[in-house]
Amino acid sequence: MTARPYWWAVAHEADIPASRPVAVKVGDLALVLFRDGTGAVAALEDRCAHRRAPLSLGVVTAEGLVQCPYHGWRYEGASGKCRAIPNFSAQEKVPGNFGVRPFATRIVDGFVFVWTGDRGNVGNEPSATMDAPTARHARALPCPHAMYAALMLDRPGVLLSIGGIRLLDDFRWGDPRREESAIVSEFGAVWSGKRLDRLPSSPPLTLRVTVAAGTAATHVTLRDEADTMIAAAFLAATPQGAMVTQVRLAGWATDGPRGKPATIGIRPSLDVEAVARTRVAALPDWQALSAV
Ligand code: FES
Known part of the structure; x- marks a missing residue:
C-alpha cells in the first residue's frame, strides 16, 4: 500500500529519544525519525542513498545527524542531504545531490505528525485536540x-x-x-x-x-x-x-x-x-x- 498524502500521526513524541533513530511505517513507506541538532524531530526516507541500508538501524551523532549503520554516511534532518562520508579525505566534498528524501513533520498534542506528500505543499495543519491526556x-x-x-x-x-x-x-x-x-x-x-x-x-x-x-x-x-x-x-x-x-x-x-x-x-x-x-x-x- 502506498501512503497517501496526509498528515499521519506516526509516533508519540515521548518515544523519540535523543540518541537513537526510530523506524516507523505508513503503508509501504518506511521512515526514520530522529532528533536533529536542535532537538526537533526529523523524518527521512529510511533508506541510505549509498547501498539502501535502513538508517533506522544506525545511530544519531552528537551533532544530530543520523548515521548509516553500514558505511557511516551521515544525513541532516532538515534537508535529508548527506553531510559526511567517513572515507572521504579532508579535501573531498560530499556532492550536493547525495541525500535521501526529507518529510515535513509537526509535533502536535504529543504526537509526531508526518506529511507524506510534497514538503512544499502540505495540507491543513494537523490536530489531535488532546492536550492533557493521562x-x-x-x-x-x-x-x-x-x-x-x-x-x-x-x-x-x-x-x-x-x-x-x-x-x-x-x-x-x-x-x-x-x-x-x-x-x-x-x-x-x-x-x-x-x-x-x-x-x-x-x-x-x-x-x-x-x-x-x-x-x-x-x-x-x-x-x-x-x-x-x-x-x-x-x-x-x-x-x-x-x-x-x-x-x-x-x-x-x-x-x-x-x-x-x-x-x-x-x-x-x-x-x-x-x-x-x-x-x-x-x-x-x-x-x-x-x-x-
Ligand atoms: S549503505 Fe549507507 S553508508 Fe553505505
Whole structure:
C-alpha cells in the first residue's frame, strides 16, 4: 500500500529519544525519525542513498545527524542531504545531490505528525485536540487499516476500553453519518457493575466516534446525561503493510462513580467473534469519503 498524502500521526513524541533513530511505517513507506541538532524531530526516507541500508538501524551523532549503520554516511534532518562520508579525505566534498528524501513533520498534542506528500505543499495543519491526556498507548492490531475504521464506526468496544464503563456496541444512536471530512457514529454506554439482562431503552452515556477520511484518525468522546464529557481519546491509526494497523492512543477519563481510578486504552487483543459480528455498514461511506 502506498501512503497517501496526509498528515499521519506516526509516533508519540515521548518515544523519540535523543540518541537513537526510530523506524516507523505508513503503508509501504518506511521512515526514520530522529532528533536533529536542535532537538526537533526529523523524518527521512529510511533508506541510505549509498547501498539502501535502513538508517533506522544506525545511530544519531552528537551533532544530530543520523548515521548509516553500514558505511557511516551521515544525513541532516532538515534537508535529508548527506553531510559526511567517513572515507572521504579532508579535501573531498560530499556532492550536493547525495541525500535521501526529507518529510515535513509537526509535533502536535504529543504526537509526531508526518506529511507524506510534497514538503512544499502540505495540507491543513494537523490536530489531535488532546492536550492533557493521562494515558498513552500503542498497539499493533492484526487487521487492515480499513477494518480498523470499520471497527471504530461499527463496534468500538472491540478495540476501546474505558474503566468502569460498558460500551454498548449494539445500541446505536442513529446511522453513521458524514460530517465534513469524517464519518460519525454514536453509541450508548452504561456504568459497569450493574447486571444487564437486555439493552436499556435509553442508555445514560453516549459514546461519539469520529473517524477522519483517509487516515482514519479517530476522536472519541464519552458524555453523561448532563452532556458533561467524562472521557475522551484521540487514536492515530497507520497501516503497516496489508494486514497490520499500528494504533496510538492518547486519552483521559474521569474517575468512575465508585471512585475507581479511571483508565482508557486499547484492548490487548481483538475478540475474534466480536470482529466477525462487525457490520461494516459504515465502511463504504468512509472509503468513498477517503477516495475524494
Ligand atoms: S549503505 Fe549507507 S553508508 Fe553505505
